[in-house]
Amino acid sequence: MRKHIRIYDFDRTLSDPTHRLVLPEGVSQDCEHRGPTDFESNTICESCFHALPEEVIQTVMHPEAVAKDPPIDVALLHFSLSIDNGYDVQIVTARRKSLVFATMAWLRRHLSAGRRQAIIERGGITIHARNEDDRRPSHVVKIEAARHLLPFVGAWYDDDPKVIEELVAVGVPAYLAPHCFFPQGV
Numbered sequence: 001m002r003k004h005i006r007i008y009d010f011d012r013t014l015s016d017p018t019h020r021l022v023l024p025e026g027v028s029q030d031c032e033h034r035g036p037t038d039f040e041s042n043t044i045c046e047s048c049f050h051a052l053p054e055e056v057i058q059t060v061m062h063p064e065a066v067a068k069d070p071p072i073d074v075a076l077l078h079f080s081l082s083i084d085n086g087y088d089v090q091i092v093t094a095r096r097k098s099l100v101f102a103t104m105a106w107l108r109r110h111l112s113a114g115r116r117q118a119i120i121e122r123g124g125i126t127i128h129a130r131n132e133d134d135r136r137p138s139h140v141v142k143i144e145a146a147r148h149l150l151p152f153v154g155a156w157y158d159d160d161p162k163v164i165e166e167l168v169a170v171g172v173p174a175y176l177a178p179h180c181f182f183p184q185g186v
């Protein structure tokens with residue numbers, strides 16, 4: 001059986017949210033992913049951001065803010081080629097469902113007309129996102145959202161090492177983004 005589904009995460013896999021993932025003064029975030037560099041730059045760990053105060057989440061995940069995320073070019077090319085090659089391309093993101101429209105708009109803006117048309121002809125693209133009040137860690141939410149798809153997943157791309165670790169443990173081919181999109185040796 002051909003494993004025809006390719007799953008992509010969004011933030012830090014296809015898009016670069018660095019410009020908005022900045023901790024406001026006086027707010028701290030302790031999690032296993034953040035290293036010394038993150039503390040110096042005050043960067044928010046995207047994998048754990050749902051544990052932050054609601055007002056911080058509303059600011060960093062505002063639709064107007066996410067719309068400004070630039071694409072990670074090499075990742076968007078990989079995503080585009082998956083469309084060209086006929087894979088069932090799906091998004092599994094830790095974003096909330098209220099951001100699905102903004103996420104679709106971002107894809108429309110950054111994909112070529114031909115690929116937009118290909119997606120339309122296949123009935124659209126599926127985006128799995130979290131419920132508004134779901135504060136569980138990203139890796140838990142993502143894997144649960146796509147659990148029914150796992151036997152059919154040929155590749156899953158995500159920048160969260162915890163997601164990769166858990167998928168590999170259950171036999172799903174999973175690759176750490178965005179490094180996996182670069183040609184080997186580069």
Ligand SMILES: [Mg+2]
Binds near residue numbers: 011160
């Ligand atoms: Mg991510």
